[in-house]
Amino acid sequence: MSESSPATARVERRARVSPIWLVPVIAVGIGVWMLVQSYLNQGPLVEIEFASAEGLVAGETKVRMLAVELGTVTDVRLNDDFDGVRVLARLDPGATELLHVDSKFWVVRPRIGTSGISGLSTLLSGAYIELAPGTGTRGARSFVGLDEVPLTPPDTPGLAIELVSDDAASLSVGSPVLYRGCRVGRIEGARLDVATGESRYNVFIDAPYSDLVNTATRFWNASGIAISAGAGGFDVRTESLESLFTGGVSFALPEGSLPGQAAEPGAQYRLFSDYESLVRNPHLWSIDYLLLFDSSVRGLQGGAPVEYRGLQVGSVVDVAFDYDGATDYLGQEANSAIPVLIRIEPGWLGEDSEFAVLELRETLAKGVEEQLRASLAVGNLLTGGLYVSLDYFPDAKPATVTQLAGFDVLPTVASGLDQIEQKVAGLLSKLQDLPLADTLDGANGAMREAAAALDRVQQSLSTLDELLVSVNDSALPSNLTTVLHEARSALASLGPGSQLQTELTQSLRKLQQTLDGAESVLNTYEEQPNAVLLPKRRTRDPVPGRGR
Numbered sequence: 001m002s003e004s005s006p007a008t009a010r011v012e013r014r015a016r017v018s019p020i021w022l023v024p025v026i027a028v029g030i031g032v033w034m035l036v037q038s039y040l041n042q043g044p045l046v047e048i049e050f051a052s053a054e055g056l057v058a059g060e061t062k063v064r065m066l067a068v069e070l071g072t073v074t075d076v077r078l079n080d081d082f083d084g085v086r087v088l089a090r091l092d093p094g095a096t097e098l099l100h101v102d103s104k105f106w107v108v109r110p111r112i113g114t115s116g117i118s119g120l121s122t123l124l125s126g127a128y129i130e131l132a133p134g135t136g137t138r139g140a141r142s143f144v145g146l147d148e149v150p151l152t153p154p155d156t157p158g159l160a161i162e163l164v165s166d167d168a169a170s171l172s173v174g175s176p177v178l179y180r181g182c183r184v185g186r187i188e189g190a191r192l193d194v195a196t197g198e199s200r201y202n203v204f205i206d207a208p209y210s211d212l213v214n215t216a217t218r219f220w221n222a223s224g225i226a227i228s229a230g231a232g233g234f235d236v237r238t239e240s241l242e243s244l245f246t247g248g249v250s251f252a253l254p255e256g257s258l259p260g261q262a263a264e265p266g267a268q269y270r271l272f273s274d275y276e277s278l279v280r281n282p283h284l285w286s287i288d289y290l291l292l293f294d295s296s297v298r299g300l301q302g303g304a305p306v307e308y309r310g311l312q313v314g315s316v317v318d319v320a321f322d323y324d325g326a327t328d329y330l331g332q333e334a335n336s337a338i339p340v341l342i343r344i345e346p347g348w349l350g351e352d353s354e355f356a357v358l359e360l361r362e363t364l365a366k367g368v369e370e371q372l373r374a375s376l377a378v379g380n381l382l383t384g385g386l387y388v389s390l391d392y393f394p395d396a397k398p399a400t401v402t403q404l405a406g407f408d409v410l411p412t413v414a415s416g417l418d419q420i421e422q423k424v425a426g427l428l429s430k431l432q433d434l435p436l437a438d439t440l441d442g443a444n445g446a447m448r449e450a451a452a453a454l455d456r457v458q459q460s461l462s463t464l465d466e467l468l469v470s471v472n473d474s475a476l477p478s479n480l481t482t483v484l485h486e487a488r489s490a491l492a493s494l495g496p497g498s499q500l501q502t503e504l505t506q507s508l509r510k511l512q513q514t515l516d517g518a519e520s521v522l523n524t525y526e527e528q529p530n531a532v533l534l535p536k537r538r539t540r541d542p543v544p545g546r547g548r
Contacts, residue, residue, distance in 0.1 A: 043071060043091040048105045048129070050145040053085040055109055055127030063089050063105075065131040070095045073129070087145075089129065099141065102134030104154060106146040148173065151188050152204045158185070159210035159263060163201040163219055163249065165271035171221065176248045177203055178222055184209035187249065201271070203249065213251065215260030216352060218282055220272035222250040250275075254282040258350060281315065283347030285357045288317065289364075290407035291374050291388065292337035295414060300376060300386040306342050307377075308390040314344035316388060341407070342374075342388055364401070364410070371396045373413040 053076050055061070061073040071091035079086045091099075109127045129145075132154045151174060152158070177185035189202035205213060249271065253259060272278040280303065297319055306314035318341050344364070346356035364372070373396050377389040399411035 041093060043093040044096050044099060044141060045074070045088060045090050046071075046099065047142045048087045048089065048145045049079060049143070050085050050087060050107065051147055053087070055107060056085075056087060056129075057126070061126065061128060063091060063095075063129045063131055065095075065098065065133070070098070070131060087129075095131075097138070098131060098133040100134035100138055101136040101140045103140065103143060104132040104134065104146055104150065105143050106130055106149055108149065111149065151186050152206075156204075157207040157210075159205045159207075159213055160188075160265055161203050161205070161213070161263060162266065162268045163203055163271040164268055165199045165201070165221075165273075166197075167199070167273060171201060171249065177205055178248055178250045179209060179212060179252065184212075199271075201249075211262075213263040214253075215263060215267075216253055216257050217251050217260070217263070217269070218254055218272065218278050219249055219251045219269050220275050220278045222248045222275075254278065254347075257282065257347065257352070260352070281345075283345040283352045285347065285352055285354060286314070286343045286345045287357055287361055287364075288407060289342050289344060290404055290409045291340040291342060291412050292404075292409065293340060293376065293412055294337050295376070297338050297340060297376065297386070299378075299384040300340065300388075304379070304385065304387045306344060306388045306390065311348070313348045313390070314342055317341040317343050340388070361408075367392075368399060368401050368411060371398075372410075373399075374410050375413050 050056075056073060056076050058073055058076050062069050063071040063073070071089050073087055073089045075088040077086050077088075078084075106129070107127055108130050130149075132150070134154070171187055171190060173187055173190055175187045176183045177187065185203060185205035187201050188204050191200055192198075193200055270284065300316065300319055302316055302318050304316040305312045306316065320338055320340075344360065346352060346360045349360070350356075371392050371394060372390060373393050375389050375391070375393075376386045379385045379387045393413050396411070396413055402409045
């Protein structure tokens with residue numbers, strides 16, 4: 001039996017992982033999953049620029065909308081230009097849909113202004129950032145915060161417009177907008193346009209009052225109290241007690257104007273300084289014309305009406321104003337006319353629009369060809385005030401609308417006053433040329449000669465009577481007797497008390513009275529040339545007790 005070799009043991013090493021290592025692996029996996037989920041579920045990070053970081057604290061200041069918290073400020077730092085601050089805020093995931101390119105952010109702090117007191121709740125909770133979602137494109141993450149709290153929520157129904165004023169009115173943010181004394185809106189912004197020097201105001205009018213605004217609506221400054229004096233006493237005008245202290249704007253449709261089209265958002269309107277300015281010039285569209293008068297324009301002032309057959313169609317802008325080329329034109333010896341600039345407004349005739357301006361310009365050009373002329377007329381005999389009258393003159397010379405120094409020129413004619421003065425001057429000139437003194441002397445001589453002739457006729461009649469008495473009628477031929485009787489009858493018809501003598505005497509007396517009256521008229525016009533229009537100056541009535 002053979003001896004067998006011993007068995008060799010084979011030893012192998014196997015890598016074994018202890019179950020204990022599963023715990024950290026699972027923990028790491030859970031942590032990574034949580035990080036991924038946290039990243040995927042976190043809200044957007046927005047960047048907001050403000051002029052100041054007053055009241056803003058990183059990690060504490062909240063972002064809210066309608067009193068609901070939407071996120072927290074994570075960082076506050078200066079911007080790159082060091083003229084403001086940059087605020088980073090992490091919002092909730094659900095706030096993503098609220099971020100549009102036109103979304104608004106502003107800081108709510110305690111404020112006291114003309115519009116009232118706001119932000120009192122922040123005295124305890126601290127300042128916070130309010131979010132107002134927009135309606136534009138979504139996805140924006142960078143915004144510029146508002147410096148002031150908007151007085152009107154962004155989604156408020158109504159109309160936003162802009163008012164433009166030449167002068168800085170006593171208006172401020174929060175001042176009311178009134179319609180017949182009722183508050184219907186507010187001023188949301190005020191600024192000065194450096195380029196034009198105009199004051200511009202952002203105005204919001206709440207619905208449904210916004211339907212009252214159309215293209216024909218006019219706005220005026222209703223601040224303070226307007227006091228005017230007239231024949232009926234003093235008239236005090238104020239829109240409301242609020243506008244008396246804080247200022248305000250009123251609007252209405254001018255009396256007699258037709259409603260226009262509905263106003264568009266962002267439309268611009270002129271702001272009149274007061275209601276009286278609106279009444280004097282309520283229209284926006286106008287045409288300027290130049291008038292050249294050869295006669296005196298004394299009594300014509302800026303603001304005087306321009307009328308067409310008694311209806312106002314415009315006003316006088318300026319008299320003898322300075323315009324390009326005026327010096328050269330007026331310096332010509334052949335033409336010494338006085339320039340007057342007038343403004344005709346189609347709104348007085350109905351429609352106040354650009355189309356109405358073009359139509360009115362064509363109508364006036366055609367009217368001038370049909371003898372439409374401008375003239376001066378007396379508006380007040382007591383003050384001597386004049387106005388410009390437009391009317392048709394059949395005897396006017398043919399003319400057309402011309403150009404001078406960039407203005408359209410309407411032809412003019414002598415006014416009714418000038419025509420009266422010319423006729424009176426011509427009459428006086430003719431009366432002065434009459435030989436009144438010689439005529440009076442001749443009339444007096446004729447009366448003396450007539451009296452002498454009558455005396456001679458009386459003498460002849462007496463002689464004839466004596467002849468008829470002294471001579472026997474039968475001794476004379478019948479023919480001669482008849483002739484003597486006829487002669488006596490003829491002489492008797494010329495004697496004292498006869499009809500011929502009476503008529504002659506009356507005619508001579510009337511002639512004397514007429515000549516005396518003409519002499520009196522000449523003396524009156526020599527002392528008072530305007531007696532044709534104004535009564536003769538009279539002495540004051542005596543006062544009892546005076547002059548004793």
